[in-house]
Amino acid sequence: MTVGISFIYFFFPKQSVFLYALLFGVAYDSYYSGIIGIYAAGLATFIYLLKKVQNHLEITPGVMVLLYATSLIYLETFIYVMYQFIGMVDLSFGRFLIEKLGPTLLLNLIFLIIFYYPFYKLSQWMYK
Numbered sequence: 001m002t003v004g005i006s007f008i009y010f011f012f013p014k015q016s017v018f019l020y021a022l023l024f025g026v027a028y029d030s031y032y033s034g035i036i037g038i039y040a041a042g043l044a045t046f047i048y049l050l051k052k053v054q055n056h057l058e059i060t061p062g063v064m065v066l067l068y069a070t071s072l073i074y075l076e077t078f079i080y081v082m083y084q085f086i087g088m089v090d091l092s093f094g095r096f097l098i099e100k101l102g103p104t105l106l107l108n109l110i111f112l113i114i115f116y117y118p119f120y121k122l123s124q125w126m127y128k
Contacts, residue, residue: 001024001028001043002043002046002068002071002072002075002108003112003115005020005021005046005047006050006068006071006112007116008020010059010064011120011122011123012123012126017047018044018047018048021040021046021047022044024039025037025039025040025041025042025043025044026039028040033083033088035088038082041078042075042078045074046071046075049074050067050071061116064112065109065113068108068109068112069105069109072104072105072108073101076100076101076104076105077101080093080096080100080101
């Protein structure tokens, strides 16, 4: 989900990505967690952080991977802290890093690398 939202943000700048982030977040919250707003807020701030940092950097594929990885680490840590705060998760921070953040980051970066070129070409074709 975050890879798709990031691609929409980076490659299709005319789209309202903030709205998509809120909608996907609410849908994810309603289906998986039952507490509406945690993923919606997390994804919205995910896009906000990307937007703030993008203004200061030239976006190359390497920079995009680093921005995405940093934003994903923020998002997953935000979700973990919120769930810890309301008592939905009983997992130490070390175990969170090993069991949740590490595999999530690895899999999402693999998806990002695999789907980068097709989305790049699609955006080039659409905005010719």
